[in-house]
Amino acid sequence: MLNGIRFVLVETSHPGNIGAVARAMKNMGLSRLVLVKPKEFPHPEATARASGADDVLAAALVVETLPEAIADCGLVLATTARTREQFFRVVDARTAAERVVAEARGDPGRVAVVFGTERYGLSNEQLLAAHALIRIPANPEYESLNVSMAAQLIAYEIRMAALGASLPPTEREAPLATPEAMERFYSHLEAVMNDADFRDRTATGTHLMGRIRRLFSRAELDGNEVNILRGILTAVQNKRRRAGDEH
Amino acid sequence: MLNGIRFVLVETSHPGNIGAVARAMKNMGLSRLVLVKPKEFPHPEATARASGADDVLAAALVVETLPEAIADCGLVLATTARTREQFFRVVDARTAAERVVAEARGDPGRVAVVFGTERYGLSNEQLLAAHALIRIPANPEYESLNVSMAAQLIAYEIRMAALGASLPPTEREAPLATPEAMERFYSHLEAVMNDADFRDRTATGTHLMGRIRRLFSRAELDGNEVNILRGILTAVQNKRRRAGDEH
Numbered sequence: 001m002l003n004g005i006r007f008v009l010v011e012t013s014h015p016g017n018i019g020a021v022a023r024a025m026k027n028m029g030l031s032r033l034v035l036v037k038p039k040e041f042p043h044p045e046a047t048a049r050a051s052g053a054d055d056v057l058a059a060a061l062v063v064e065t066l067p068e069a070i071a072d073c074g075l076v077l078a079t080t081a082r083t084r085e086q087f088f089r090v091v092d093a094r095t096a097a098e099r100v101v102a103e104a105r106g107d108p109g110r111v112a113v114v115f116g117t118e119r120y121g122l123s124n125e126q127l128l129a130a131h132a133l134i135r136i137p138a139n140p141e142y143e144s145l146n147v148s149m150a151a152q153l154i155a156y157e158i159r160m161a162a163l164g165a166s167l168p169p170t171e172r173e174a175p176l177a178t179p180e181a182m183e184r185f186y187s188h189l190e191a192v193m194n195d196a197d198f199r200d201r202t203a204t205g206t207h208l209m210g211r212i213r214r215l216f217s218r219a220e221l222d223g224n225e226v227n228i229l230r231g232i233l234t235a236v237q238n239k240r241r242r243a244g245d246e247h
Numbered sequence: 248m249l250n251g252i253r254f255v256l257v258e259t260s261h262p263g264n265i266g267a268v269a270r271a272m273k274n275m276g277l278s279r280l281v282l283v284k285p286k287e288f289p290h291p292e293a294t295a296r297a298s299g300a301d302d303v304l305a306a307a308l309v310v311e312t313l314p315e316a317i318a319d320c321g322l323v324l325a326t327t328a329r330t331r332e333q334f335f336r337v338v339d340a341r342t343a344a345e346r347v348v349a350e351a352r353g354d355p356g357r358v359a360v361v362f363g364t365e366r367y368g369l370s371n372e373q374l375l376a377a378h379a380l381i382r383i384p385a386n387p388e389y390e391s392l393n394v395s396m397a398a399q400l401i402a403y404e405i406r407m408a409a410l411g412a413s414l415p416p417t418e419r420e421a422p423l424a425t426p427e428a429m430e431r432f433y434s435h436l437e438a439v440m441n442d443a444d445f446r447d448r449t450a451t452g453t454h455l456m457g458r459i460r461r462l463f464s465r466a467e468l469d470g471n472e473v474n475i476l477r478g479i480l481t482a483v484q485n486k487r488r489r490a491g492d493e494h
Contacts, residue, residue, distance in 0.1 A: 029386040052389055087420070089467070094407070121458055136403070137410055139276040142299055148439070149271055149399045152392075156400050159384060198482035211475065219466035228458065235445035236483055243490040 002162055004031045004109035005100060006067045007151060010036045010126065011117045019049030019057060020148035021115075026053035028155035029162075033060040034069045034112075049148075066114065066126050067179060074110035074176030074219070075103040078122055079154070081144045087214040088133040096134040097157035101235035105169035107176065113154055115147050128213045129179050131220050174223040185226050186213060188233045195240065248426070249276040249409055251356035252347060254398060257283045257373060258364045266296030266304060267395035268362075273300035275402035276409075280307040281316045283357075292408045313361065313373050321357035322350040325377035328391045336379040343381040344404035344436055360401055363396050421470040428473050433460060435480045442487065 008027055012018050018041060022033055033056055035041060043060065050057045063069050070076050077096055096113075105112045114130065116122035127133065136145060136153055145153075172191065177185075190209060221229075254272055259265050265288060269280055280303055282288060288309065295416075297304045311317050317323050324343055338346065343360075351358045361377065363369035374380065383392060383400055392400075437456060468476075 013453065020396075026389045027385045027392050027396070034476050048409060051393070052391075054343075085378065087472075106255035121345070137333065137406060138274045142273045144272050144299075145399075146267065146270060147265075149274070149396070152396045153403050156340075156383070159386075182252060188342055191481055196479070196486040198479050208475070211472070215468060215472050219462045221462060225458065225462050228455070232440055232443070232445050235443035236439065239443040240490065243487065 001101075001104050002106060002158065003031050003103050004108075005030055005113070005158065006032045006034055006069075006112040007075070007155070008034045008066070008112050008114045008120060009038070009147065009151075010066055011039065011045055011165075012041075012071075012147065013039045015040045015043030015046040015119050016049045017118065017148045018043075018060075019046035019053075021151040022050040022056040022060070022147055023044075023053040024152035024155050026056050027152075028159040031056050031059065032156065033057070035060050035062045036066050036069050037064055038062065044092050046170055050223060066129060067183075068112070069156065070112045070129060070179050072110065073112045074107045074178075074180060075099070076112045076114065076130050076179065077132055077134050078114040078127050078134045079150055079166060080121055080127065080135065081138075087218075088127070088130070088212060089218045090135050091132050093134055093136045093157045094161075096132070097154065097161040099132075100158055101161040102168065104168045106171055110175065115151060118147055126212065128210060128217070131176075131217050140222065172222050174225075177223045177226040179219045181223060181226050182216070182221070183217075185230055188230055193235050195237070248348075248351050248355060249405065250278050251358070252351050253279045253281055253317075253320070253356075253359040254399075255281045255283060255313070255359050255361045255401070256285070256394065257316075257361060257369060258286065259278040259288075259311055259394065260286045260365050262287045262290030262293040263296045264296045264365065265307075266293035266298075266300075266394065268370050268398040269293075269297040269307070270300040271395055272400050273303050273400035274399075275406040277405065278303050278306065280304070282307055282309045283313050283316050284311055285309065295426060313376060317361070317376060319357060320359045321354045322346065323359045323361060323377050324379050324381050325361040325374050326363065326386075326397050327368055327374065327380045327382065329477070335374070337382050337456075338379050340381055340404045341403055341408075342384045343379070344401065344408040347405050348408040349429075362398060365394055379410070400403075421472075424468045424470045425471040428470060430461070430467070430472050431475055432463075435477055439480050439483055445455055467486045 009018060018035065018038060025031060025033060046057060047054060068231060136150060138145060213229050254268065254277065256265060256268060264284060265282065272278060272280060293304060294301060347358050381401065383397060385392060
């Protein structure tokens with residue numbers, strides 16, 4: 001079950017950190033590593049720091065974009081150090097790990113934890129793919145953990161959660177909607193909003209679609225629920241089209 | 248209180264690990280580092296890996312022997328990967344952290360956690376100085392954590408134990424939407440769905456509006472977010488009405 005949980009490293013600068021993450025994962029029984037556009041990989045420093053976890057490193061999948069890395073995923077959690085939790089669901093590492101384990105028991109191979117760059121973490125756009133943000137409680141005066149340390153802590157909490165297994169396996173009528181299905185839903189919604197000449201008067205100063213995405217992320221929609229919402233959008237469009245025809 | 252807890256590194260080979268431990272400590276609010284006979288220190292690699300925790304590194308005390316490092320201590324805990332717990336009290340990292348915090352509250356400045364060499368850990372003789380051994384639950388097939396990772400995990404557990412409550416107060420732009428506001432939103436949505444002759448083909452056997460309510464409940468909408476969604480619904484209705492008038 002732990003085997004199916006995916007750690008995604010986005011645009012890691014230092015190959016040593018990639019190796020350290022591989023080792024940290026294996027120490028805790030995880031093995032599935034995905035690298036989004038690593039600056040240097042493979043690299044001797046990565047191999048050195050991986051120590052006995054060279055198998056995890058060798059099996060790492062390298063992709064170009066975050067959407068590719070999580071294309072087939074259900075639950076996606078993202079780590080963040082900065083305080084930009086507004087509108088996101090935020091959980092601490094321990095609670096996140098319990099969710100990850102419960103989810104992975106119900107829907108194996110489709111849970112991802114995403115880590116950003118050493119310098120900037122994840123961009124706001126990258127965060128939009130996440131159902132929730134993981135916050136590691138740290139010293140407010142020096143909060144920024146090295147990425148491999150963050151991975152170690154979360155891997156450890158996942159192992160602890162798996163050992164204790166406090167939550168029952170998550171049961172769903174249908175698997176969580178994929179990021180792709182969510183993208184299609186957002187495009188569809190945006191089309192309906194444009195078609196209705198919707199002008200926002202509330203979310204001044206914030207990017208409206210970003211805000212809408214975050215609120216739906218928090219809902220953690222399953223595939224059927226996305227279909228229901230898209231069905232409503234389609235009905236609205238058809239009605240408009242029929243009205244146009246009559247006219 | 249966290250400030251008084253001492254991390255003791257015994258005969259560390261790689262100066263990079265010393266820097267990484269300093270950073271890991273500072274991230275979790277610890278600052279007191281003692282180095283027993285480090286192979287190379289100070290060292291540029293230690294400084295580089297310490298990142299913003301150079302103050303912890305600069306204040307590190309360097310001594311010749313473990314007994315010197317812990318001479319004035321009360322509780323001493325030692326980390327170990329190998330299974331040589333016989334006759335020792337062995338606790339996991341979480342339980343150890345609770346002990347450390349309870350002890351440090353009562354007896355500040357006199358608690359030490361001791362970490363061994365990268366290669367061999369602590370010798371049996373060195374372990375004898377410890378009241379208990381800390382065991383980090385790890386993959387039995389690949390148990391040996393990097394020393395800085397072990398320090399990170401234990402520092403984190405100490406911080407978690409000290410905090411008790413792990414999450415900061417939730418910050419919101421606007422208070423959570425009231426149940427009344429949610430009711431008005433659901434009525435509004437239902438009106439738009441009826442108006443569009445929406446017939447559900449997905450949620451067979453389940454009550455559709457119940458399903459929709461639950462998915463929005465999970466999103467935990469604030470008042471502004473409900474207003475955005477209602478704004479979209481109103482725009483859709485107005486567009487339809489204008490289309491009807493033209494007709």
